[in-house]
Amino acid sequence: MGRQKKTELSGVKEIARRANVSIATVDRVIHNRKGVSEATRQKISEIIAEMGFQPNILASRLASKKVNHFAVLIPKSSETDYWESPVKGIERAHQEIKQYGIVLDKYFYDLNDKKSFTKAANLLLQKQCDGVLVAPSFIREATDFTSYCQAKNIPYVFINSDIPGRDSLCYIGPHLYKSGYQAGQLISFGLKAGNVLIVNISREIDSYHHLLRKEDGFRAYFNDNKGGQIELAKIDIRDTDQQSIEETLDAIIAELQGVDALFVTNSRVRSVASYLVKRKLEHKILIGYDFLQENVKYLKQGVIDFLIGQKPEEQGYLGLMTLFQHIVMGGEMAQVNYMPIDIITKENYEFYKN
Amino acid sequence: MGRQKKTELSGVKEIARRANVSIATVDRVIHNRKGVSEATRQKISEIIAEMGFQPNILASRLASKKVNHFAVLIPKSSETDYWESPVKGIERAHQEIKQYGIVLDKYFYDLNDKKSFTKAANLLLQKQCDGVLVAPSFIREATDFTSYCQAKNIPYVFINSDIPGRDSLCYIGPHLYKSGYQAGQLISFGLKAGNVLIVNISREIDSYHHLLRKEDGFRAYFNDNKGGQIELAKIDIRDTDQQSIEETLDAIIAELQGVDALFVTNSRVRSVASYLVKRKLEHKILIGYDFLQENVKYLKQGVIDFLIGQKPEEQGYLGLMTLFQHIVMGGEMAQVNYMPIDIITKENYEFYKN
DNA sequence: TATTTTAACGTGTACGTTACCGTTATGAAA
């Protein structure tokens, strides 16, 4: 398709011409380096504004062989393979932007070990970096870490869970409360009367906090929409091995004299599904979280009725991209970016994008 | 963060060095232009492969100042504002890639006028372009158009609806049949027994075809999952003014002696919602398509229970990006890219991303 | 044989920006 029309007066060169200075001086004010008199700086700034000058990022990045290090600090994949998805998203984003001289440093911690967070964080802080993407699973530790970042003037974005008070560039993740609320609506739509059991399965007391937000939202739905004859009950399960789960469920269901629907507040819904199959209770309504292989298996079988997805891969992708936009492109980003509350069923799972 | 480590033998220069040729020759084989002996071409190709050479797109685009014209041929926003979303997505994509010298030419046609499609298409073909994104609403006309494209060797991607036989780069849009199937599941989940009415509202006989695919899927669900006492009925409405719709609905509902749920096969669900409000039938289950302002209004009011979304904005975005990836980046794309079948409710709509 | 063509390759400049280094002028310290 031919070549561009003769460059119609744009770029630093044109700015330099109009201001009667060299392009070097223009460059100085663009990157507000020192060595320019206030008068010239003013003049050039005006010209830039009036031209609506946008530096050519291609040329810029090419010339300044600058390299930016982005660090990510997230849990390693453990019991569930949940955290593989954000990693995938992060790597996809990296693939797209490494042309611009972005290098990625990954640090992993153990969700079952607070200390490992601090350890990884210290390792991270050792090395220089220009931005960090962090999943602040442990509130206190993450707060300490981000304080360091602020002291060193390193911007950070939160992913997957938020610490509202902090001065993060952005939070990218689910609105936990509302996702529980949504689960409430779904169960309510399918069950007009009966017993509903809320199931919290988590070994870690810290991540427990997240589950509670979902539970609150869930309960709130039934509070806001009375009318049906729904009875809510709840069970916390700390021993996450399958046998303990099954025994606990047996006990509570016996106590309640049967349940009609179960809401599992995290991705461990697969364990409950497995239990229901074993007890031949597949017809119970079952809702849980996360588009994981094991969960989808039960979704396909019709044991799980709905999965709520929070786009973990997209979270990772957007997280890194947010850093990129802010640090490299100099764009402004929204302060929070809630993921959609995706409803996944046997009928639509094959088109779902994490 | 400092400068990059001394360029460790990469790029065309290194290839040239290894092959004992000039970089111009390397350039020739990279862009497979003529003027290179078969032997040298072979040798250079091998070196490229073994080095895993990836041309620096920044430098490439900068040097070549090449401009690619992408054309889009889609309906103009009319009765519904549905097509505003794809346009938004397209423009967002353009914003991202215009740095690479992409210029966008938009052509609109009238969904109520086949001729306007051909007219716009001819206009488009007048001008040179390197790729086109087309919503092939009229099968015959679009087939003709894409034949021209193939003759002129212009790649094209389909958006929003497909023409399976054609040799498009890619189809990006919903799986209509399955989306209907999904609607079936939702209604079935909330209604164990009763009358369900399928409502097709469309003036254009041509776009009717799409509605039928959805209806087929919807019916298929109840066929595959018998058990409930669900009776299906159907009504086609060609006169799309509100009064005709209401009269027709009055008649059919009287005839059926009441309905418990309605499935509207397109975005005109708002009209049915309006009707239900007027007749004080808001409690009926109502499902329809598309995340449009008017529809969301009734969703919020609880008149519409579920909306099925097909990410129109993302369709536009991905459509243009697919062209970009294929034509500029030289990447290979999947042949079809079905959008997820999104389930939107009163509870999650505020987080939905079109 | 002399001339022209052509295949096959090399040279050099441009793309828009960055950053290093050099230059000038001015004023303060010696």
Added chain:
DNA sequence: TTTCATAACGGTAACGTACACGTTAAAATA
């Protein structure tokens, strides 16, 4: 006065690639 520091600026070589053009030698033609 000279010396020197410093602020304010200019010149220009890169960055990696693209491409117009120049060159060479061999083959084709006259």
